[in-house]
């Protein structure tokens with residue numbers, strides 16, 4: 001479909017940011033002129049000057065964000081439009097200019113004494129910046145001398161080499177074998193692999209699985225060396241910045257305590273029995289003598305598809321999210337009426353779905369809506385992001401409005417869980433019930449169990465290098481195979497392919513990132529349960545979280561919603577939720 005054929009009501013109202021391209025260009029010129037911070041350098045020990053600088057940083061970065069969001073959205077409407085690719089490149093270079101101009105800020109702030117920083121934190125004029133100032137003060141223990149920082153800065157570009165090299169392997173050099181699927185010869189690209197694994201064609205799954213893994217195995221020595229290099233780099237940086245481990249450094253950056261990580265790993269480990277049961281159930285339902293890892297995404301339930309047009313789907317989402325109260329529902333309606341959402345798939349439009357905030361305007365959502373049940377969840381998910389952004393922008397000053405990755409998937413997942421429970425409660429269709437329970441089980445399995453297994457893997461790999469042990473193909477595959485057995489149990493064949501799975505996970509080049517998916521869904525399951533069982537008081541608490549932006553550390557933000565991740569109970573609750581869902585599923589399936 002061409003974009004010009006789409007009804008206006010199904011196109012996002014990008015004009016809310018800039019009415020025309022000319023306005024964008026005008027703002028670009030003005031913003032460019034305002035990127036000039038030299039007059040502040042060397043004067044930050046004067047609190048008046050510092051305050052003026054912080055306000056100017058806010059003002060300029062707000063303008064930059066608007067320019068960037070507009071360019072980004074225009075580009076995504078039609079990725080072939082050269083004009084907006086150029087806009088995007090122009091904003092990127094402006095961002096670089098901005099950060100180069102401000103290069104003096106961090107080191108100069110880190111050089112201020114504790115007393116001064118403490119006085120700023122206590123100063124009401126600086127209330128928009130108190131959390132940022134607390135972080136600057138905490139980071140002082142990990143700041144190096146100017147000469148050391150310069151050296152590390154000079155080496156900085158080489159640090160990205162490992163991730164870039166893996167990207168080259170994964171996206172350019174990896175052999176792309178062909179298989180027969182749906183009566184056609186197709187290349188097993190990353191995208192096709194996912195589709196094939198979710199299909200009912202077992203022979204194709206087997207062939208794709210073996211060939212896909214053989215591609216990684218053919219490059220395994222290079223991948224091992226690249227990954228080893230990446231871990232060694234992390235160990236170097238954590239030592240250089242005076243941390244006792246890579247994990248400590250990663251958690252410090254996120255302002256999260258180590259107990260959160262430990263709670264996650266131990267709660268999941270202690271509750272793997274229900275995961276083993278689910279894997280054994282899958283084998284029974286699929287009716288296989290032997291189950292392999294190419295069977296693990298095969299669909300279990302047919303006929304449960306709920307195919308709704310966008311209008312009906314949106315109505316379902318509103319019904320499903322009604323436990324969040326009138327204000328939330330009114331905003332969902334407003335978002336649709338005021339055209340925050342770009343609904344239809346059109347030629348050269350960016351694929352997938354996302355939510356993007358635009359401070360001072362409103363959030364936007366990109367969809368490529370097709371009638372299917374998973375897309376109903378996508379609407380709930382993306383609107384969850386959008387309303388989190390909306391409440392944070394509305395209730396926080398600009399400097400504290402942005403929330404971090406650690407909490408970013410909470411609101412979206414709360415919405416998915418609420419919608420799922422609503423759909424389960426309102427239907428008498430047994431097939432749909434089965435489908436929904438299975439959807440929930442797989443959501444928890446892939447976001448909670450699987451990401452925690454990844455977290456254990458990277459923790460062990462980093463610990464090995466920290467202890468002075470090398471990472472070899474044998475010990476990485478051995479480590480992965482051991483974890484895989486412990487997580488999935490013995491109702492599935494642990495063949496020589498799956499022990500190489502670590503070699504194909506791009507996230508491993510962003511160390512200690514994936515555990516945040518697991519903590520996010522854990523928090524969401526707990527919040528959704530509280531909302532459904534306690535009603536208004538729980539909703540009020542949840543709104544305090546949604547309104548919190550990045551005003552403090554993520555664990556404290558979640559405490560506002562009544563979830564304390566420094567305690568093991570929320571993790572145990574999420575695992576119990578999996579077990580309970582599995583029991584219901586087994587009952588319906590007659591197992």
Ligand SMILES: [Zn+2]
Nearest residue numbers: 381385409412
């Ligand atoms: Zn999301």
